[in-house]
Amino acid sequence: MDQEFKKQETNPTGTGYLPGIAIDAVIFGFHKNELKVLLLTYKNTGFFALPGGFVHEDEDMNQAARRILLHRTGLKDIFLEQFYTFGDKSRHDTEPLKKIMAARGFFPGDNHWLLSRFVSVGYYALVDFTKALPTPDSISDSCEWFNLTDLPRLMQDHEHILAKALQTIQQDLDHKLIGFNLLPQQFTMGELQGLYETILNKKLIRAAFQRKMLGLGILERIAKKWTGGAHKAPYLYRFIPVT
Amino acid sequence: MDQEFKKQETNPTGTGYLPGIAIDAVIFGFHKNELKVLLLTYKNTGFFALPGGFVHEDEDMNQAARRILLHRTGLKDIFLEQFYTFGDKSRHDTEPLKKIMAARGFFPGDNHWLLSRFVSVGYYALVDFTKALPTPDSISDSCEWFNLTDLPRLMQDHEHILAKALQTIQQDLDHKLIGFNLLPQQFTMGELQGLYETILNKKLIRAAFQRKMLGLGILERIAKKWTGGAHKAPYLYRFIPVT
């Protein structure tokens, strides 16, 4: 499946793909109290970009998003949600893509399908940082986690897409309990609170947070964690999915 | 602009439009404690459908949605939000469209662009029922308000799109204060509560509702309404947009 881009590149009319529709994925992870995003670098260009792709003629758009995710993180069964579709005409900027292709020794004609105007459907994914294995493909020399607090300049309108994704998970954090998808199966209350604080970018009250989370009735207390800290050991919790 | 569909129909390759991308609009209104939706009927077919259209090559997608809205309701400056993009391959069902075109005496070739697979971007609009003027165009013999509680069968996956739109406004009702867009400039507390109850499909407590709404600090009390009811006249309120 590393051949996907070659297939797109050497196929000037885009046969087999839905025309004019791209998918961009904002893949969030969480580690050491920092929110992370998965970004690609394109070979010999220094461009940073969100992982993305196109929809096959014979697949649902949501399937396509999962396929892209699988290739980037090696993970199936991921929490994945569509959040917005970006359709401004100002998005149509062919220069970056031309440079990426040129860096690969490929010089497409002006009406190559990849150079036409695209509408991009944004998805965000929440993955367990400890399990995801970022994998660059044939056109990117890296696929890495970046701290949200320390991002490079992104290609095209990808910074805008990322900002909208972040805003979406902030709004949905409480209601959809999406936060749990960013943690490993077992976690302490402190880690959970740290996650919430990082996403919402504000301090929460420890006692109230713990009371509320336990009150939801979706956490199971497992065992004591034995830590290296010079203090009382916290419990480990596990998320109980609704039956 | 009534010529829009003719332009689409007699243009087998879809020149001037973004390929494969449609817009469907769920236009909500509110009258006499009933939620309404604007639906089209296509001539000589009996098909009911959400108003929709396509994106011009030289316009933003959100602009296109506003253009479509303007043609259907005669209203500018409407509350309009994108809520989801529908991309299942099962959406690709050409039969209804073929019948619509056939009823107009037009028989497109199998690779007419309108018969290809489309991804549809859903928008919902909230309009003041007393101001909107539904206007059918050349291909529809009607464009009318329907009660949400008494809908006909809709074309393709339009029922699904409508359901998702309703779900969205239910979720956003409190947070975005979107309800006010469905009422005329002046309204009574009872009307506002009726609107909330209709959208959320549940009874609210009158005293608590009034207290909360007034507590938001976004309502201005204007004057007494002099009604025909045999009871105390309610105040009229006006929504104060945030400065």
Place this chain on the structure above:
DNA sequence: TTATCATTGTAACATATTGATACAATATAA
């Protein structure tokens, strides 16, 4: 004119939720 009626606006109290503080419990390090 007056009594009746339905509905409005709001007060008053009860209950529930969240904020703030305090403190015992305890795992490690010295």
Place this chain on the structure above:
DNA sequence: TTATATTGTATCAATATGTTACAATGATAA
């Protein structure tokens, strides 16, 4: 053993919401 930092939870305060009640009032009909 003692010092220390953090956890789990109790307690009270503040705020928000649910519930009940009642005076005010604008038609309607006697």
